[in-house]
């Protein structure tokens with residue numbers, strides 16, 4: 136797999152707030168930590184400490 140430097144579609148942004156930092160791709164959520172925490176609580180996930 137070749138990755139080109141610069142702007143591209145590689146950056147995944149949070150679907151909630153658009154933040155590209157610390158985005159969680161797991162579970163196909165594609166949301167940042169903060170939104171994940173909020174969504175996790177809403178979805179009934181256990182709270183991570």
Ligand SMILES: [Zn+2]
Pocket residue numbers: 149150151152153154166167168169170171
């Ligand atoms: Zn977010």
